[in-house]
Amino acid sequence: MGNLEKEVIRAERLSKYYGDGEALVKSVDHVDFSINKGEITAIVGKSGSGKTTLLHMLGGLETPTQGKVLVDGVSLYDLRDSRRTKFRREKIGFIFQKFQLVPEMTIRQNIRFPLDVAGKTLDLQLEEELAELLDLKDRMGFYPHQLSGGGQQRAAIARALLMRPEIILADEPTGNIGEAAGRELLDFIRRSNERYKQTFVIVTHDMSAAASAHRMIHLRDGRIEEG
C-alpha cells in the first residue's frame, strides 16, 4: 500500500493459438497480469492448460499470436530478433529441460560458460554454494554424460543461478531431482530471491513448490482462473 513496487513483467491480452479451423488450439488465450520485482510467482494448472507456452512467451522464446509481453517496460516482440536475444541474455535466466548442457564441456565449464558470453565476473563463493547445494561439488570436472539425468538437471540449475539474472523462468525445476533436493532447491530460490531481489516465475505441478511462491497464477484452458 503506497509502496512503489516496480513492475518487471507484464502480459497484455497475451494469446498463442496453434492450428486452425477444427484443429485450433487456444494454448494461451487473452491473458493479462503483471509481476513486480522480487516476486516469486508459481504458474499452476492441469497438463495442457498452457503453462509452458506462457512461460516461453514471457521469456521471448515464442512469438505470441496476439498481445504483448513487456519486460522492464520493453515490448519483447517489438524488438528485432537479434536485439531480443541480447535483451534476453542480459535479463533472463532459464531453467528448462530443453536447454541441455554442452556435451564437450565439463560441468564447471558448462556452468561458467554463460558468464563468459555475457562478460560477467564469476562469483566464486556463489559457485561453491551452488555446487554444495546441488550436490555437484565432486562432479565439477565430469562431463554431462557421466551424470544422471537428475545430476544434469541440477547442473543446468546451477548454470542459471550463477548468472544472477534479474528474472529466472523455471519449467518444473523440481521435476526430476528427487524430493529432498527439490525442497532444498526451493529454499535456495527463496534465499536467492531475498538476497538479490530476483524475480522468479516457476511452472510447477508440485504443490509444495507452488505454496512457497508469493503468488499463484492458475491457468485453465489457456485462461487465468480467478480466485
Ligand SMILES: Nc1ncnc2c1ncn2[C@@H]1O[C@H](COP(=O)(O)OP(=O)(O)OP(=O)(O)O)[C@@H](O)[C@H]1O
Ligand atoms: N508447438 C505446438 N503445436 C501445437 N500445439 C501445441 C504446441 N505447443 C503446445 N501446444 C498445445 O497447447 C496446449 C498447451 O500446451 P502447454 O505445453 O503450454 O501446456 P502445459 O500446461 O505446459 O502442459 P504440461 O503441464 O503437460 O507441460 C496443449 O493443448 C498443447 O497440445
